Structures are given as C-alpha cells and as structure tokens.
Amino acid sequence: MIEVKGLVKTYGPKRAVDGVTFTVKRGDILGFLGPNGAGKSTTMKMITGFLRPDAGTAKVDGVDVTVDPVAVKSKLGYLPESAPAYPEMTVEEFLGFIADVRGFRSPDAKAAQVDRAIKLTHLNPVRKQTIETLSKGFKQRVGFAQALLHDPAVLILDEPTDGLDPNQKNEVRSLIKSMAVEKAVILSTHILEEVDAICNRVIIISQGKVVADETPTQLRARKPGARIDEIFRELTRGDI
Amino acid sequence: MRQIVPIFKREFLGYFRSPVAYVFLIAFLVISVSLAFSRYGGFFRAGVAGMESYFTFFPWLFMFIVPAVGMRLWSEEKRAGTVELLFTLPVTTLEAVLGKFLAGWAFLALAVVLSFPMALTVGYLGDPDWGVIFTTYVGAILMAGGYLGVCALTSALTKNQVISFVLSLGVCAILLFLGFSSFTDTLEGVLPMAFADALANFSFITHFDAFTKGIIDPKDVIFFLSLMGFTLFLNVVALER
Ligand SMILES: Nc1ncnc2c1ncn2[C@@H]1O[C@H](COP(=O)(O)OP(=O)(O)OP(=O)(O)O)[C@@H](O)[C@H]1O
Ligand SMILES: [Mg+2]
Numbered sequence: 001m002i003e004v005k006g007l008v009k010t011y012g013p014k015r016a017v018d019g020v021t022f023t024v025k026r027g028d029i030l031g032f033l034g035p036n037g038a039g040k041s042t043t044m045k046m047i048t049g050f051l052r053p054d055a056g057t058a059k060v061d062g063v064d065v066t067v068d069p070v071a072v073k074s075k076l077g078y079l080p081e082s083a084p085a086y087p088e089m090t091v092e093e094f095l096g097f098i099a100d101v102r103g104f105r106s107p108d109a110k111a112a113q114v115d116r117a118i119k120l121t122h123l124n125p126v127r128k129q130t131i132e133t134l135s136k137g138f139k140q141r142v143g144f145a146q147a148l149l150h151d152p153a154v155l156i157l158d159e160p161t162d163g164l165d166p167n168q169k170n171e172v173r174s175l176i177k178s179m180a181v182e183k184a185v186i187l188s189t190h191i192l193e194e195v196d197a198i199c200n201r202v203i204i205i206s207q208g209k210v211v212a213d214e215t216p217t218q219l220r221a222r223k224p225g226a227r228i229d230e231i232f233r234e235l236t237r238g239d240i
Numbered sequence: 241m242r243q244i245v246p247i248f249k250r251e252f253l254g255y256f257r258s259p260v261a262y263v264f265l266i267a268f269l270v271i272s273v274s275l276a277f278s279r280y281g282g283f284f285r286a287g288v289a290g291m292e293s294y295f296t297f298f299p300w301l302f303m304f305i306v307p308a309v310g311m312r313l314w315s316e317e318k319r320a321g322t323v324e325l326l327f328t329l330p331v332t333t334l335e336a337v338l339g340k341f342l343a344g345w346a347f348l349a350l351a352v353v354l355s356f357p358m359a360l361t362v363g364y365l366g367d368p369d370w371g372v373i374f375t376t377y378v379g380a381i382l383m384a385g386g387y388l389g390v391c392a393l394t395s396a397l398t399k400n401q402v403i404s405f406v407l408s409l410g411v412c413a414i415l416l417f418l419g420f421s422s423f424t425d426t427l428e429g430v431l432p433m434a435f436a437d438a439l440a441n442f443s444f445i446t447h448f449d450a451f452t453k454g455i456i457d458p459k460d461v462i463f464f465l466s467l468m469g470f471t472l473f474l475n476v477v478a479l480e481r
Contacts (some may be wrong), residue, residue, distance in 0.1 A: 003344070021439075030247060045324070047326060048328045049327070050324050050327050050328050069332075070330045070331070071330075073328055073329060073331075074330035076328065077330045080321065080324045080325060082321065082323045084320055084321035084324060084325050085322065085325065086250070086254070086320075086322055087320065088254060088257040089250075089254075089257065097246060097249075097250045098246075098251070098329070100246035101243060101246045101329045101330065101331060102329070102330070103330075104438040122379070140314050145324070
C-alpha cells in the first residue's frame, strides 16, 4: 500500500534523508526506529505530502504524492510529531472541522464520525474543553483522534504514544493493533519494547539511511541473548 | 473548491473564539469615530450631512489595522505547527489561501459595516446622499481586501508575527504614500516623469478617492481586484516553495 523509493531530502549541507526505500503492505505495522535527528519525521513528512522530496518517490495505493497530493492525503491519517491542533478550539469543534474537511458535511455524518473518534481515544471528559487547556497526553490523544477520524486505509503516526500514561500507552497500542488488520500503519517510536509489542516489521534508520529492515524476531536473532537496545546501539553507531 | 468552505468557517469563527475579535472591532470603531469627530476630521464643523469626514482616514487607519488582522493568517499556523496539519488534509494550497483570505476579508468588512450607525446618525440629522455612502462602503471594503492581500503574503513569508506585522506595515505604507503629491514630486525629481506617474497609479488613495465621491470606476475596482489576485497568487507560490 505504501511504496517508498529512494527518498532524499537535503537541508543545506545536510542530507536529512538519504535514499530511503521500503514498502508496507496491508496488515503491516511498521515500526520506525532511529536516534534523534535520524530522519524519521522528515521521511514521514514526505510520504504525507507535506514536504516535497528532492529525489525519489512515495506512492500510496499506487498514487504518487507529488503527482496527486490531494488524493493521497484523503487516503491518509497522519499524526504529526507533537500533535499540532488549533489551540483556541474545543476538542469537539476541532474534530468537527477535520470531519468537514474530510468530507463529512451533513450534521449526522459529522457527529457520528466525531463521536466515534472521541470514543476510540477516550476524549469524552474533555470534549467541550479548549485544546490549549489540555494536558500533554490529552493533546496527543486529540492528534490521534484527528488521524483516525475518517477511518483511513493508511495511518502514519509520528511518536503516537509520546506523553501518554502507561495505561493509555497500552490502550493506544492495542487500538493500533486491532485496527491494523485492514490498514497499513507506519509508526515511529523511541520505545524499543513498543516495536516488540505491536510491530511485525522494523526499520532502523540512522543518518538518513535504512540500516535494518526486518521482523522483530530477525532483529533479535542478529545477536542472540543480547538486549534489543544493544542491537539498536550497534546498528546506529554512526550517529553517536 | 468546495474545501474553501470549512477553511473559511474555521478561520472566521476563530476570530471570535478569542478576545482578539472584540478588542479589534471595538478599537476600530472607537478610533475611526473619534478621528472623524476630531479637529482633523471635522465631522460637525463640515456642516454637511455626509460620511466624508469619517472615511477620509480609512486609508490611514487600514495601514495599521489590516496588518493586525493579516499578520496571524499564516505566521500563526507556522508557529503553532498547524500548517503541517492543514497541508496534510485533502486541501490544495489555493483552497487554503482563498479560504483564509476570504475569512480575513469578511472580518474586515464586518468591522467596516459596523460603522453603519454613523451613517444612520447622519441620515437622522440631515439628508445625505445615500448613493455616495454606498459607493464609499464598497470602496472601503475593496481597499481592505487590497491591504489584506499584501498582509497575507507577508505573513506567509515568516513564522514571526512581529516581523510579519512590520513588513506588512512597510509595504502598505509605500502603497499609501505613492498617492501623495509631495511624495510623487520627489519621485519625479529622481525618476522619469512617466515612470513616477505610473507608480502613483499604484496608490490606494488614488483609487479610493473616486469611491468617496460616489463614482464606481471600473478602473479602480479592477485595481483592487487585481492587486488581491496578484498577492494571492504570490501567496500560493510562497507556501508551495
Ligand atoms: N526545517 C529544517 N531545516 C534544517 N534542518 C532540518 C529541518 N527539519 C529537519 N532538519 C534536520 O533533519 C534531520 C532529521 O530530522 P528529523 O526531524 O527527521 O529527525 P527524527 O528522526 O524525527 O528525530 P527525532 O527522533 O528527534 O524526532 C535533523 O538533523 C534535523 O536537524
Ligand atoms: Mg521526529
């Protein structure tokens, strides 16, 4: 469903993303790992059509993002890093706006979509509160609700569990896992156990390059008996 | 183009979700009305039933007030990171630019139209030429659109609202001053006459003037509309860069 080929993004003298290639099939949950500044968010921004790649292509469902960005964007649900949202709106108003833009214009369809997203992300207690007054974890959940509001076929989640309490982390993980059967999911994370818990594929990226692309089991098998963070350190040594 | 509607709605209602809108509308009315009654405006002394003394200050007032509305249009989205959200929703850049611009314009038009009690007062006290009042309102709203186009563009260039405000103010001031004879005279000293005259054609004052005399000249309407079109086009280019 997602095909990424030779993506490159350069900032001044620095190659933030340097020829990243991978594919994600329906039913896959791909875990995107890598040290800070490795290029995870930049890669995601190119797949979602927010940044224009300097070279390479990203296709979703066979559609190239640079050719028909609007078609790709309507298939995607995207949670950007740090979950930006309009601070002066209430949760309900904000999700209503997203529903409007996503094409749920009739009041009934809109309310149904908003209620569903609020229910899935447990936002009911704060639905009438303005987003600027929410705690970090609740803001994160609003971002997550926004991403899955239209039940998209492809979910791209940049650090979805960042800032959540342990209960919510588990909740979000099982939610992603339960939805993934008919979706393609990419999520980035710094929690190595998270990858073990929900992903069936792992990509480790270091200095803009893919250094590992395999199943969590294969990753462990690289160094039997070692902890997963040791293997991570070994693979991303170039970044330290 | 149907995506313009939700973007317009969010932006327009957004003004009223914070105290900004109310502070702005009240400040605008207080300043514009007190300028009209001031010794420079001479609303009463003029001895005529008309709105001219009220509207003469509009090109000046807009120079400060429109950047205050326009500066947040894109700068705020960039600062808060919501551009990333907006441009990963199924909207084209043009739809986003138009939706936001029209919302800002509608808000400015509302501010202008809220001065209508002034016109009613004039109508109660005397016998004004309603045609002139009408054309002046049309001119003021068109001029607000021209200013806003410039401000929307400068706000797309930076995520810093202060820079955005100062930049808009500067460009608007230039567009205003081009119409003053003292300014154009200086220009004529430096530049060829024809060129200086051509520049004077770009002034807001030159084009607003006819409206206040009751004339809707297509030339003036086209000036404001094409200024909006041009700045909005550049706005799209600046965002897609
Ligand atoms: N707008 C920008 N201008 C210049 N450099 C940038 C810009 N955005 C990102 N970079 C650089 O690109 C590199 C990759 O950044 P990116 O945000 O993709 O990292 P990341 O893998 O998401 O890191 P993290 O785990 O900290 O979120 C970094 O070195 C960063 O400094
Ligand atoms: Mg990141």
